[in-house]
Amino acid sequence: MMIMDLTGKTALVTGASRGIGRATTLSLARAGAAVVINYSSNEAAAEAVKKEIEGFGGSALVVRADVSDYSQCENLIKSAVDHFKRIDILVNNAGITRDNLLARMKTEEWQEVIDTNLNGVYNCCRAILRPLLKQKSGGRIINVASVAGIHGNSGQANYAASKGGVIAFSKTLAKELGSRDITVNAVAPGFIETEMTDVLSDEMKEQVLSRIALGRLGKPQEVAEVILFLASSAGYITGQVISVDGNLSM
Amino acid sequence: MSVESKVKDIIADQLEVAVDKLSKETTFEDIDADSLDIVELVMALEEEFDLEISDQEIENINSVGDVVKYIESKV
Numbered sequence: 322m323m324i325m326d327l328t329g330k331t332a333l334v335t336g337a338s339r340g341i342g343r344a345t346t347l348s349l350a351r352a353g354a355a356v357v358i359n360y361s362s363n364e365a366a367a368e369a370v371k372k373e374i375e376g377f378g379g380s381a382l383v384v385r386a387d388v389s390d391y392s393q394c395e396n397l398i399k400s401a402v403d404h405f406k407r408i409d410i411l412v413n414n415a416g417i418t419r420d421n422l423l424a425r426m427k428t429e430e431w432q433e434v435i436d437t438n439l440n441g442v443y444n445c446c447r448a449i450l451r452p453l454l455k456q457k458s459g460g461r462i463i464n465v466a467s468v469a470g471i472h473g474n475s476g477q478a479n480y481a482a483s484k485g486g487v488i489a490f491s492k493t494l495a496k497e498l499g500s501r502d503i504t505v506n507a508v509a510p511g512f513i514e515t516e517m518t519d520v521l522s523d524e525m526k527e528q529v530l531s532r533i534a535l536g537r538l539g540k541p542q543e544v545a546e547v548i549l550f551l552a553s554s555a556g557y558i559t560g561q562v563i564s565v566d567g568n569l570s571m
Numbered sequence: 572m573s574v575e576s577k578v579k580d581i582i583a584d585q586l587e588v589a590v591d592k593l594s595k596e597t598t599f600e601d602i603d604a605d606s607l608d609i610v611e612l613v614m615a616l617e618e619e620f621d622l623e624i625s626d627q628e629i630e631n632i633n634s635v636g637d638v639v640k641y642i643e644s645k646v
């Protein structure tokens with residue numbers, strides 16, 4: 322039997338205002354979790370997610386933080402714990418792309434992607450450990466990686482490296498925290514209908530579609546469902562990478 | 572409350588052992604504490620005594636007595 326009841330739990334989602342983060346936040350809230358909506362730039366979008374959650378009787382808190390900055394992550398976790406008195410679930414979703422062929426890539430493009438996508442995961446995980454361990458009631462960490470981090474993707478050396486790093490980091494953390502009933506998993510979305518893929522040219526989209534067995538892009542909600550599963554009933558799954566990509570061959 | 576009994580209480584609580592089983596000579600090996608147990612204990616000590624214990628200092632702490640001695644030198 323699948324039990325996806327998160328009543329009494331608190332979940333924090335980074336990059337929660339749009340795309341996969343938004344769908345995940347709404348799903349966790351519908352399952353009963355109190356949610357912390359983190360965003361870095363789009364305050365209006367974050368507030369809209371909060372409003373939607375409060376509309377169906379859930380509770381939510383909006384906190385601005387740039388995950389590439391450790392002290393901001395510390396404040397983010399502190400705000401969450403101060404407000405909801407506990408923290409149980411962390412979804413590291415915040416991510417950016419700065420696509421370019423390596424031959425043309427600027428150091429800033431490399432650095433910005435690593436800072437947000439990889440260092441951001443380290444920052445939030447590091448900051449949440451103390452309150453999580455102190456609670457002594459287990460926990461769930463779900464990191465949003467990417468198929469690019471498994472297979473590589475031309476034009477995304479920075480993004481693929483950051484996501485590959487997230488995968489290895491997740492597997493390691495799963496080993497370190499297993500004895501405390503804290504599970505750590507990664508999901509690896511393929512091409513999902515978000516602002517991140519909106520920027521792809523029609524020609525590029527055609528080419529991508531021909532490589533997806535299911536013949537369509539995924540929906541944010543389809544990734545959110547997997548994250549919800551990992552955050553709730555999947556108590557005996559840890560250190561895994563779950564591809565949500567419609568069977569994409571890269 | 573003396574530092575020693577405070578420290579023993581924290582260790583007993585963190586590592587889930589009976590406080591009367593702890594003496595100054597008790598080592599963390601004796602009570603089967605793993606590396607993460609030690610980290611959790613250090614976090615609790617840091618909070619209780621409002622101090623920061625470095626990785627290097629942690630390496631020199633092997634017994635209940637070591638903790639007491641360390642805390643007494645700091646507070």
